[in-house]
Amino acid sequence: MRGVREKAKRVSADPRRRAARRPADEAASPRAVEAALPAPFDAWFARRGWSPRAHQLALLAKAEERRSTLLVAPTGAGKTLAGFLPTLVALEKQPRRRSNDAGSGLHTLYISPLKALAEDIARNLVAPITEMGLRVSIETRSGDTSVARRARQRARPPHILLTTPEQIALMLASPDASYVFGSLDTIILDELHALAPSKRGDLLSLGLARLHTLSPGLMTIGLSATVARPSELLSYLMPQTQPDDRRTMADLVVARGGAAPVIEILEIEEPVPWGGHSARYAMHEIYRAIAAHRTTLVFVNTRMQAELVFQELWKLNEASLPIALHHGSLDKTRRQKVEQAMTEGRLRAVVATSTLDLGIDWGDVDLVVNVGAPKGASRLTQRIGRANHRLDDPSTALLVPANRFEVLECRAALDAAKAGEQDTTISRSGALDVLAQHVMGTACNGPFDPDALYREVRAATPYAGLTRNRFDRVVDFVSTGGYALKAYERFARLRPTEDGKLRLSHPSLARQYRMNAGTIVEAPMIKVRLVGRRRSRKPGAPRPLVGGRVLGEVEEYFVEQLSPGMTFVFAGEVLRFEGMEETEAYVTRAPGADAMIPSYAGGKFPLSTHLARRVRAMLADPKQWSGLPTPVAEWLTLQQRVSQLPGVDDVLIETFPRRGRHFMLIYPFEGRLAHQTLGMLLTRRLERAGARPLGFVANDYGLAVWALGDLGQHIADGTLDLADLFAQDMLGDDLESWLAESALMRRTFRTVAVIAGLIERRHPGLEKSGRQITFSTDLIYNVLRRHDPGHILLEAAWEDAATGLLDIVRLGQFLARIRGRIRHQPLVSVSPLSVPILLEIGIEPVGGVTREDILRDAAAELIADATRAGNGEAT
Numbered sequence: 001m002r003g004v005r006e007k008a009k010r011v012s013a014d015p016r017r018r019a020a021r022r023p024a025d026e027a028a029s030p031r032a033v034e035a036a037l038p039a040p041f042d043a044w045f046a047r048r049g050w051s052p053r054a055h056q057l058a059l060l061a062k063a064e065e066r067r068s069t070l071l072v073a074p075t076g077a078g079k080t081l082a083g084f085l086p087t088l089v090a091l092e093k094q095p096r097r098r099s100n101d102a103g104s105g106l107h108t109l110y111i112s113p114l115k116a117l118a119e120d121i122a123r124n125l126v127a128p129i130t131e132m133g134l135r136v137s138i139e140t141r142s143g144d145t146s147v148a149r150r151a152r153q154r155a156r157p158p159h160i161l162l163t164t165p166e167q168i169a170l171m172l173a174s175p176d177a178s179y180v181f182g183s184l185d186t187i188i189l190d191e192l193h194a195l196a197p198s199k200r201g202d203l204l205s206l207g208l209a210r211l212h213t214l215s216p217g218l219m220t221i222g223l224s225a226t227v228a229r230p231s232e233l234l235s236y237l238m239p240q241t242q243p244d245d246r247r248t249m250a251d252l253v254v255a256r257g258g259a260a261p262v263i264e265i266l267e268i269e270e271p272v273p274w275g276g277h278s279a280r281y282a283m284h285e286i287y288r289a290i291a292a293h294r295t296t297l298v299f300v301n302t303r304m305q306a307e308l309v310f311q312e313l314w315k316l317n318e319a320s321l322p323i324a325l326h327h328g329s330l331d332k333t334r335r336q337k338v339e340q341a342m343t344e345g346r347l348r349a350v351v352a353t354s355t356l357d358l359g360i361d362w363g364d365v366d367l368v369v370n371v372g373a374p375k376g377a378s379r380l381t382q383r384i385g386r387a388n389h390r391l392d393d394p395s396t397a398l399l400v401p402a403n404r405f406e407v408l409e410c411r412a413a414l415d416a417a418k419a420g421e422q423d424t425t426i427s428r429s430g431a432l433d434v435l436a437q438h439v440m441g442t443a444c445n446g447p448f449d450p451d452a453l454y455r456e457v458r459a460a461t462p463y464a465g466l467t468r469n470r471f472d473r474v475v476d477f478v479s480t481g482g483y484a485l486k487a488y489e490r491f492a493r494l495r496p497t498e499d500g501k502l503r504l505s506h507p508s509l510a511r512q513y514r515m516n517a518g519t520i521v522e523a524p525m526i527k528v529r530l531v532g533r534r535r536s537r538k539p540g541a542p543r544p545l546v547g548g549r550v551l552g553e554v555e556e557y558f559v560e561q562l563s564p565g566m567t568f569v570f571a572g573e574v575l576r577f578e579g580m581e582e583t584e585a586y587v588t589r590a591p592g593a594d595a596m597i598p599s600y601a602g603g604k605f606p607l608s609t610h611l612a613r614r615v616r617a618m619l620a621d622p623k624q625w626s627g628l629p630t631p632v633a634e635w636l637t638l639q640q641r642v643s644q645l646p647g648v649d650d651v652l653i654e655t656f657p658r659r660g661r662h663f664m665l666i667y668p669f670e671g672r673l674a675h676q677t678l679g680m681l682l683t684r685r686l687e688r689a690g691a692r693p694l695g696f697v698a699n700d701y702g703l704a705v706w707a708l709g710d711l712g713q714h715i716a717d718g719t720l721d722l723a724d725l726f727a728q729d730m731l732g733d734d735l736e737s738w739l740a741e742s743a744l745m746r747r748t749f750r751t752v753a754v755i756a757g758l759i760e761r762r763h764p765g766l767e768k769s770g771r772q773i774t775f776s777t778d779l780i781y782n783v784l785r786r787h788d789p790g791h792i793l794l795e796a797a798w799e800d801a802a803t804g805l806l807d808i809v810r811l812g813q814f815l816a817r818i819r820g821r822i823r824h825q826p827l828v829s830v831s832p833l834s835v836p837i838l839l840e841i842g843i844e845p846v847g848g849v850t851r852e853d854i855l856r857d858a859a860a861e862l863i864a865d866a867t868r869a870g871n872g873e874a875t
Helices: 016-023 028-034 041-047 054-064 079-093 115-131 146-156 164-170 177-181 199-214 229-234 280-291 303-316 331-345 378-385 404-418 432-445 452-458 468-480 508-516 608-618 622-627 630-642 670-687 711-716 733-741 743-757 771-787 792-806 809-818 831-836 849-856 856-871
Strands: 069-072 108-111 139-141 160-163 186-189 219-224 251-254 262-265 295-299 323-327 348-354 365-371 396-402 494-496 502-504 526-535 545-555 565-571 575-583 582-588 651-656 663-666 693-698 702-708 823-828
Touching: 016 331, 054 069, 054 079, 054 219, 054 251, 054 494, 054 711, 069 079, 069 432, 079 108, 079 115, 079 219, 108 164, 115 139, 160 164, 160 502, 164 432, 186 199, 199 262, 199 432, 199 693, 219 582, 229 508, 251 582, 262 404, 262 711, 280 303, 280 365, 303 323, 303 348, 303 743, 323 331, 323 502, 331 494, 365 378, 378 396, 378 404, 396 404, 404 508, 404 608, 404 630, 432 468, 432 743, 432 792, 452 468, 468 494, 468 792, 526 575, 608 622, 622 630, 630 733, 630 831, 651 711, 651 831, 663 831, 670 693, 670 733, 670 809, 693 831, 702 831, 711 823, 733 743, 743 771, 743 792, 771 792, 792 809
Parallel strands: 069 219, 069 251, 108 160, 108 186, 139 160, 186 219, 262 396, 295 348, 295 365, 323 348, 365 396, 526 582, 651 823
Antiparallel strands: 494 502, 526 545, 565 575, 575 582, 651 663, 663 702, 693 702
16 A cells, blocks of 8 residues: 555654644644544554644545635645545445445546556555445446446446546446436546646536536545646636636645755766757766666656667666666557556666656655756656655656756756746636537437536636637537538437437437547658659649658658658658658658758657746856856857857847858747747748748757848848848738648647547447548548638637647747847857757657767767857858
């Protein structure tokens, strides 16, 4: 019962000394404990020399008053035990619920984002329930639960059911939902900070609204790590019934106390590289740290980095330490084996992506290593909390920046962690495709009244601002497919009843819904096929593509950046993108050409706005450089000598020639997504201005655009006005026309169409391939754009792209911030600050272990040029 034993605080030999070390709001006298806990619980704590924490007792007191409450606490503070105490105490006080008789009913739902976490909680609850002699039944329900067991859970529900948001949606879509949930008393939402700001959170919020309808008086308990604005989660827990914009809020309990984490940034004799993402320079140190600790979690930001770091560690693993790999592309069975080995303490280290950010309660983890920059203060805190899982013992973490920009970001994240600052925000508007799925699920439960359903949907916080017009358009889509599709019988899914309700048009639709419910749609991979060109018989006619062999696969989000004629590096060659059909990208060789876009995808997480501002403040204040490694401080000093440094609210733009090309370096510090969108729009504007742009590259800190035209001279003679170039109107027609030409909207529409139920991934006895789904959704996308451009799913796809793939809001905020604050610095050669960004050009992900070796000569040359420029030498 390791998962529970860390949840309570061990009492020292001298209770008076122990109480003296507690913060004031942690103090709890024995009399207070006796008053708060029934005898079996009090005795159970006492037998182990444990004492309930103040926030656990506070949450219990809130529950006794039937007040929905959010508990905000760091990892290791006993959130899970606190969440279950009210249920266990209530069941102990109600003899009629002490058996699993058919009439006792479901008392508590525990909802977790991870099936494995729910199963781990179930194992850890069994021991205290057994030891206290509580007659409480606990079961889990997931996609792996057998049909027979699910049927039994509906007929004879356990007292406590541990499950996931998707399973709640499925259960609510059953005709017996009112019976199963009619006696529901409490809902516990774990890791709420991770669930709420996503489409899974939207689906869950709609389910909560439905559960409040089925079981009035329901109490909700939210468990969350520390967040920037708890109020966003307080409203999530409550049905929103106010007639105006006021929000109904749950109560808040915040855990206090606990040991501050011990966080260090790795510093070794070998200087941090100017660019790159592998951190290979530090692998010996990482391996030595693993060898010196019991169990280490090594976090990275991308699957490619995970594979690379894992391979590098195995090369150094002369002691044959058991080191495992865990990321989302691995087979589920392999991931489960790794999780089981961690639970049993058989591993010394796991290299993982965000798949383990919400990890199982592994008490033996005593070190967290974060390779690369954490991208956010809250993410860093979450990952550090995976070590120890004990509030009174400090978590130990080591940050390993992969390049010099990441040193600045790691320092900013470390300072934010010390200050207790958070940057995770939750607020979002509910997705329309998720709403469409919920409407279909409601119809599977039985005929529904649209007016009543609208009121119920508005009770969910993400949908509190939903207009009736948009709701009706969603319902119309679910019913008929919309204007352009209503002629097709397959899209006629709902029919009106005589009393004005809507029902399923055929019972088989309920089965289709159950097979396709959920909001997780895996990103498809695109094959890169090397093709030749066949001569056309007609002059001027396009020459059809023919051939050839497959070079490998890339993720679709990279291909969607490309337009025909653009070049990129892949499989060690410069390739020209010729076009795409279904799930294959056609390319031809382009020897001697410049690669316009590298295929290295970089970090999936954008640099948070909070950390970005801290980094800009650090750059603008030389007094802060004393805390940086000497090579990094010297790098910034050299930049100051050669050019200048960005201000806190300014944007620095550098222009310089290099090897027959003219470069423009922009330093917004707004994250990769916003920078990629900015690069696409800037190249379009530069093309219209006659600057003949060739391409661009972006990372989290800035972007580089290169062209045949002399960009610096264009700015100097006034033919290129920077204020106009970076005007906010680029988010209008330029954005619309680029999206019309790109594959990004097709990809986004595909995801929306699958979630909304327009395209089924699975049929009885058949599962569609990614190619089939792509073909189907592309056909429908073309039809809707031509004949029904105002379709609700096109609207939903645009909203998804603007927030998730383009970061339009953040880009718009950047463009507004820099009005009148653009600082142009013309240069004769590269600047020190530009080197890490220029090194992104041509980085190769396939065979990624050698990508920095390929660029070593280029890096040395760039660094030498920047250094000579700093010394006033000609380059």
